[in-house]
Amino acid sequence: MRDIGPPEADLRRRVANRILDIYASYGYEVIETPALEDLAVLVGSQGGENEKLIFKVLKRGARLEEELQPGAGPGELADLGLRFDLTVPLARFVANHLNDLPAPFKVARIASAWRAERPQRGRYREFPQCDIDIVGEPGIAAEIELCSATLDVLQKLGISGPNLRLNDRRLIRQTVERYLGSLDQPGEVYIALDKIDKIGEDSVTAELSGQGYDADDVRRLLDHMATAELHPDNPVEADLGQILEFLRAQGFSASFDPTLVRGIGYYTGPIFEVAHPDVPYSLAGGGRYDGMPARFGAPPLPMCGFSIGFDRVCEMVDRLLFTTGGPKIAVTCATEAELLRCLAVARERRAKEPTAAISVVRRARNVRKQQEDLRTLGYTDIIDGAAFTS
Amino acid sequence: MRDIGPPEADLRRRVANRILDIYASYGYEVIETPALEDLAVLVGSQGGENEKLIFKVLKRGARLEEELQPGAGPGELADLGLRFDLTVPLARFVANHLNDLPAPFKVARIASAWRAERPQRGRYREFPQCDIDIVGEPGIAAEIELCSATLDVLQKLGISGPNLRLNDRRLIRQTVERYLGSLDQPGEVYIALDKIDKIGEDSVTAELSGQGYDADDVRRLLDHMATAELHPDNPVEADLGQILEFLRAQGFSASFDPTLVRGIGYYTGPIFEVAHPDVPYSLAGGGRYDGMPARFGAPPLPMCGFSIGFDRVCEMVDRLLFTTGGPKIAVTCATEAELLRCLAVARERRAKEPTAAISVVRRARNVRKQQEDLRTLGYTDIIDGAAFTS
Numbered sequence: 001m002r003d004i005g006p007p008e009a010d011l012r013r014r015v016a017n018r019i020l021d022i023y024a025s026y027g028y029e030v031i032e033t034p035a036l037e038d039l040a041v042l043v044g045s046q047g048g049e050n051e052k053l054i055f056k057v058l059k060r061g062a063r064l065e066e067e068l069q070p071g072a073g074p075g076e077l078a079d080l081g082l083r084f085d086l087t088v089p090l091a092r093f094v095a096n097h098l099n100d101l102p103a104p105f106k107v108a109r110i111a112s113a114w115r116a117e118r119p120q121r122g123r124y125r126e127f128p129q130c131d132i133d134i135v136g137e138p139g140i141a142a143e144i145e146l147c148s149a150t151l152d153v154l155q156k157l158g159i160s161g162p163n164l165r166l167n168d169r170r171l172i173r174q175t176v177e178r179y180l181g182s183l184d185q186p187g188e189v190y191i192a193l194d195k196i197d198k199i200g201e202d203s204v205t206a207e208l209s210g211q212g213y214d215a216d217d218v219r220r221l222l223d224h225m226a227t228a229e230l231h232p233d234n235p236v237e238a239d240l241g242q243i244l245e246f247l248r249a250q251g252f253s254a255s256f257d258p259t260l261v262r263g264i265g266y267y268t269g270p271i272f273e274v275a276h277p278d279v280p281y282s283l284a285g286g287g288r289y290d291g292m293p294a295r296f297g298a299p300p301l302p303m304c305g306f307s308i309g310f311d312r313v314c315e316m317v318d319r320l321l322f323t324t325g326g327p328k329i330a331v332t333c334a335t336e337a338e339l340l341r342c343l344a345v346a347r348e349r350r351a352k353e354p355t356a357a358i359s360v361v362r363r364a365r366n367v368r369k370q371q372e373d374l375r376t377l378g379y380t381d382i383i384d385g386a387a388f389t390s
Numbered sequence: 391m392r393d394i395g396p397p398e399a400d401l402r403r404r405v406a407n408r409i410l411d412i413y414a415s416y417g418y419e420v421i422e423t424p425a426l427e428d429l430a431v432l433v434g435s436q437g438g439e440n441e442k443l444i445f446k447v448l449k450r451g452a453r454l455e456e457e458l459q460p461g462a463g464p465g466e467l468a469d470l471g472l473r474f475d476l477t478v479p480l481a482r483f484v485a486n487h488l489n490d491l492p493a494p495f496k497v498a499r500i501a502s503a504w505r506a507e508r509p510q511r512g513r514y515r516e517f518p519q520c521d522i523d524i525v526g527e528p529g530i531a532a533e534i535e536l537c538s539a540t541l542d543v544l545q546k547l548g549i550s551g552p553n554l555r556l557n558d559r560r561l562i563r564q565t566v567e568r569y570l571g572s573l574d575q576p577g578e579v580y581i582a583l584d585k586i587d588k589i590g591e592d593s594v595t596a597e598l599s600g601q602g603y604d605a606d607d608v609r610r611l612l613d614h615m616a617t618a619e620l621h622p623d624n625p626v627e628a629d630l631g632q633i634l635e636f637l638r639a640q641g642f643s644a645s646f647d648p649t650l651v652r653g654i655g656y657y658t659g660p661i662f663e664v665a666h667p668d669v670p671y672s673l674a675g676g677g678r679y680d681g682m683p684a685r686f687g688a689p690p691l692p693m694c695g696f697s698i699g700f701d702r703v704c705e706m707v708d709r710l711l712f713t714t715g716g717p718k719i720a721v722t723c724a725t726e727a728e729l730l731r732c733l734a735v736a737r738e739r740r741a742k743e744p745t746a747a748i749s750v751v752r753r754a755r756n757v758r759k760q761q762e763d764l765r766t767l768g769y770t771d772i773i774d775g776a777a778f779t780s
Contacts, residue, residue: 001426003483005490006419013420017407025740027720027749029396029767030403034516035425035472035502036391036445055426058446058468060506070460077467078448082425093393100395102763103754112425116450126424137752141729145750148737246730250737330417339531340636347538347640350415359417360535362527364493373492377419 001126007378014322015314016110019130019153026149028108028132033089035112036080041092041296043081049191049263053115055082055125082114086131087266087289087305094135094303095296104136110310124311131286133305135293140239142304143270143288144246150284150306151252154274158318162274162283165257166243169267169287170236175228175258179221180213187265189213194263196222228258240270266292272306278316284308326355330374332363333385342385360385391516397768402518404712405704406500409520409543416539418498418522423479425502426470431482431686433471439581439653443505445472445515472504476521477656477679477695484525484693485686494526500700514701521676523695525683530629532694533660533678534636540674540696541642544664548708552664552673555647556633559657559677560626565618565648569611570603577655579603584653586612618648630660656682662696668706674698716745720764722753723775732775750775 004012020030042054056078059067067076083089086109094101110130117123132149134142147164154162172190177183192207201222209215232238240256247254262271262285271287286306294300331346333339339362346358363385364370374382394402410420432444446468449457457466473479476499484491500520507513522539524532537554544552562580567573582597591612599605622628630646637644652661652675661677676696684690721736723729729752736748753775754760764772 001424003424003487004422005483005487006421009420009422010414012422013410020403024400024714025744025747026736027718027747027751030399031396032394032399032402034391034393036504036516055450055470056448057472058448060445080445082447093395097393097395102767103760104751106749106751114426126426139726139729139752141723141726141733141750141752144730145733148733152737242730246733249734324414328417333531336529336531339529340534340632343531343535343538343636344639346416347542354415357415357417359496360531361417361494361496362529362531370492377492 002124007376011317011319011322012310012314015157015317016128016130016310018157018322019308020108020110022153022156023108023132023149026106026132026145026152028106028149030109031090031093031107032111033083033086033093035082035114037083037089037092039078039081042084042088044295050084050115053117054084055114055116057081084115085113086111086129086307087133087292090131090133090135090305091289091292091303092296094301095293095298098293098298101135104134104142106132106134108132128310130308130310130313131305133303135303136301137304138290138302140243140270142302143243143272146286146304146306147243147247147254147272148250148252150274150286150308151247151250151254153308154283154313157313157316158321159276159283159313159316161278162253162276164247164252164254165260165273165275165282166240166254166270167257167260167272168236168240168270170269171234171240171258172261174236175224176221179217179224180208190261190265191263193225194261196259196261225258230256243270262287269304276316279312281312282309283312283316324355324357326353326357327381328357328377328379329359329381329383330379331358331360331383331385331388332367332370333360334363336362338385338389341389345389392514397766401707401709401712402700402704405547405707406518406520406700408547408712409698410498410500412543412546413498413522413539416496416535416542418496418539420499421480421483421497422501423473423476423483425472425504427473427479427482429468429471432474432478434685440474440505443507444474445504445506447471474505475503476501476519476697477523477682480521480523480525480695481679481682481693482686484691485683485688488683488688491525494524494532496522496524498522518700520698520700520703521695522697523693525693526691527694528680528692530633530660532692533633533662536676536694536696537633537637537644537662538640538642540664540676540698541637541644543698544673544703547703547706548711549666549673549703549706551668552643552666554637554642554644555650555663555665555672556630556644556660557647557650557662558626558630558660560659561624561630561648562651564626565614566611569607569614570598580651580655581653583615584651586649586651615648620646633660652677659694666706669702671702672699673702673706714745714747716743716747717771718747718767718769719749719771719773720769721748721750721773721775721778722757722760723750724753726752728775728779731779735779 057080059079113129205218208218230237244254266289267287268290269288273282274284288304290302291300331342342360346360447470449469503519595608598608620627634644656679657677658680659678663672664674678694680692681690721732732750
């Protein structure tokens, strides 16, 4: 986990708002759900590896004491967990509020998720996710709209050169079963295949051999996946072609990528990621996960979503797009009496000039350090209190 | 805990941004800290009753297994906790980043806090706090600036009629010790005195008698507290007078309230709350808590903060101040082909009219309910797909 100080936190707030404003222009509505969900909501949600990384919250009071009697196991000590993504909570939200929601329901959210990963560079245990989802649209209009809006956001943040990679879980399953036979636990195969970029074909082959698949069959599968092209006579592939055609007609770069798998279990149709030539990881990822609300007692509604890696995108935005416009004025005062006079003058000035930021502060003993710090915070004018009130 | 759907969540986002923009005009910078803190940071922070309400996060992996050996107690099962306010994490942040921060350091934050309270109407276990703090200013310029900015925010949100109540922990302590003798555990006395409004003078008297104080002494103390006035020959009271004078000169309503105590242990000087005639609870509260960073190994810096009850304020804002300005257009389509045509037209239209929100959706089977839902979400125009593209 990490602290984020100014001016970085200010940039992140501005970026988040710009993103939500753009999504609002597509008709995505914001919602709030609690950070803590019942563990039963989070566990068994096909969240893949992420599910193992849930931060669990200890039961409280009498309920905890009960569990601490001899014989109780660690699974029962906790009743709540911090969400590991925004997708599972959204499906739970949809199931709980079904009658109050429009059909289709288009949602945008920027909020934290938590995963108890081993700390490593650039990976945090608390991190913001930035998701849009469409609930209730069964056709590729959902994929097209999600992909267009996400690529539009990246463009409007000043990030040029992204490419959308597209594949489909149904197509992957067809291909995998052609080479490896019918799948009982497709999730495990997907998690292995998803690692090709990270660990290479040989290690993936070894992992799948370990799961009982024939190594030669696996190699033939990987060869096929590296070279496959779209065949429009397969309805699934025809849909993918139509999505690509639409995105390209809007000027976006998008391509079929038969090696794209994604590691999460719950996808049921098209899956997509945004790659960028400057970075080795994807900027955004998503897919269709029809039926998830059924886990929470609702009808098996179609759902489809796209998630931007907020931290990654914040590092790549064009910062010039996020300046405030007004002057940022620091008034440094030598005495308390001067401070009080300047506070009153600052109030008048703010009323006249609403885009100005005016901070009235006591002059620090180390004047030079104070001035440097104020410049770092983006102050354009540093004025002596006496000059400010005269 | 609770879900918040549109359009309420959208209003809350707009209110939060308006507040942070106003605070930015006073020079408050935003920061981010993790929701989870080490339990050692949260426990023993003089957070009063709130400290008992920490959600504790279970240790993970081998560390958890170790604790589950016979003989381990519940205190050792957890290593992290969800913050119960934003003040303690700020003091920890200040101590960790002392050399990178300007002096004084002015911070604004809107972020969630968590308390494991028994569920009751209008009280949530996850709720946003909206705080401003000044670190490093020892004089009443801090109190004046915090109170001015907070009252200014309420005014600009369209909430008229608030009154600031002001008192000082040093003054309370002087008064209490005059009637009850020297205090070993002032925190417990403050928690009792803080309940006068809620449980009445008789119950408070009973509670303090239970702590060993003479009931007649307590009654005389309460009588005094109900009627005391400011005496400017006492330096503490002279400061309070100056704060009030400054706020009134700016047109704010503010008054000395000798019965204001606040239930938290860490205050060391002036304390303040904002009352409003329409509601039985305060809209904002805060005070000076000098020295807190010393708990985390830093020098005992002066700190002073003011926290707005974000949920309460959202219920009272003038909603007309938070409309978007642009039209909100829903295009309902009968077929997938029509959806795709309309998505392309919508993209052109958004480029020409950036303030417009345009949502292209499949026409629902229940057309009337869909239209009602769209109106509830604030859609101003509902257009047939065929008409939109022609």
